[in-house]
Amino acid sequence: MNDHPTPAQSAIRLGLITGVIAYFIWGIFPIYIKSVGAVSAMEIMAHRILWSIPFGALILTFRRQWPEVLGALGDKRVLFMLALAAISIAANWYIYVLAVLDGRVLEASLGYYINPLMYVAAGVFILGETLRKAQIVAVALASAGVLTLTFGAGIFPLTSILLAVLFTAYGYIRKTTNVGAMPGLFIEVCLLSPIALIYLIWLIKAGNAVFLSGDFGMDVLLVLAGPVTVIPLVCFALAARRLRLSTLGFLQYIGPTLQFALGIYFGEKFTLYHAICFGLIWTALAIFSVDAARAGKTIRPVTRAV
Template identity: 85%
Template sequence: MSDSPTPAQSAIRFGLIAGVIAYFIWGIFPIYFKLVGDVSATEIMAHRILWSLPFGALILTFRKQWPEVLRALMDKRVLAMLALAATTIAGNWYIYVLAVLEGRVLEASLGYYINPLMYVAAGVFIMGETLRKAQIVAVALAALGVITLTFGAGVFPVTSLILATSFTAYGYIRKTTNVGAMPGLFIEVCLLSPIALIYLIWLIQAGNAAFLTSGLSLDLLLIFAGPVTVIPLMCFALAARRLRLSTLGFLQYIGPTLQFALGLYFGEVFTFYHAICFGLIWIALAIFSFDARRASVLPRPALRTN
């Protein structure tokens, strides 16, 4: 009797590894954006998009996936879904970069802590799922945390909620779109690249670009925006197609935890009301995780044969 994993188990294991890599890189992302902190958020966005093209093309060539790209381009529905995904992730990127550059890493981390509970909301409102009691408690605690921060510190976490909502939407779109991880990501970047290229050319001609004017080290860092963008997104897409949304939500704790630690390291303000808000959300996530784990090990009812 062989103990080797089944194809399904191997796929899940591969998805878990890919997910951990993606969320770890995203967790330490603030370090990269601090290194290019003298560059505007919009210019950083343009470089992320444009330098993702050649790096993505190399991966597609190495993996011999160009035929899949062509098939996706010929499918109007897939192309429309990828256009929607591109718009969603571009908005997420911009808001996140802006938050880090403005010294709001803690607020960004809060958004990604809320994200797993957004997956629950997506399951309810999009897929018609019914919440279990523990899930209702978790969502209520998270909402209470946001309300406490809003009225206690006088700050409504708009950035946090936009980041959580947009990334949940992106994950759902990619999970339900019939295209591979890297081919889909490459098409998304291709759809965004004309706008990024036009903007960057205009910026250079106007003499307002940091690229090619601020030294070789900064130029190399901006070029490196391609790999640091593509690698975690490719890993996330690989994970999203192999794992359940609840599992993805659990893995996502890696990213905001690292971001939270970095926010404290960077000396951002952490008030009493921030502590209550984060504390309530951490309790909510603990309840959510325990409930998801318990639900996954409960015996399922036998199928009826009559």
């Protein structure tokens, strides 16, 4: 008997490992943001963008993907779509970082729980798709959850909605643009880099930057903004090529679940209305996931962008 795994089994195993790593890093990302809590959201954003470039370049070199980058740069349509994607992801990143710094990790996690259902809404309003009965029930339950939080606790989860909408827009753009995950992200951060660089230089000259202010440990943490942005993306890309999309669809809940747990750990306010809201959305996701599996379709996981 041969106990060695087949190449297919090894590929699936690697896909599961890298997929879990990607979603785990995204899930505990609030810990990193809290560790640089003395830094403004805009400065954190600038470092995420700028330090993703050299680290991303190393990954592209290792994976020999420079031809794909050059090909995308030579295609005006692809470049235009990536510019739109860059705007969407930059806004998503900023809102997420700001939410964590403001102590609203629970609200941020709610946005990523809502995200799969936002794809359904996009399919209806943009692609003219027809909802199945289970999908209608799932959307209704999620809407009831949001309304409960809005009218019960008096908190309209604007951050959650914006994160879900922006990430759905980003996912839709990337899904319809013929470029790989890492080459696409590299071009996106390059497009954003002039603004980030100008802002950081201005901040340093004005004496308002935390970076290079004498705290070497903080400088290291800010430089690490590049790797913690790029590494989970690479792991996701490896997983996406080896796993069924339905498997990735279920794995994607690792991220917001860890964020939810961290929000509780950080002592954020969690009322009865929050419990009802999350309970309704979890029920909606369960119905949605089972329906997707039965229909032979999938929750559409795309590159997370927190």
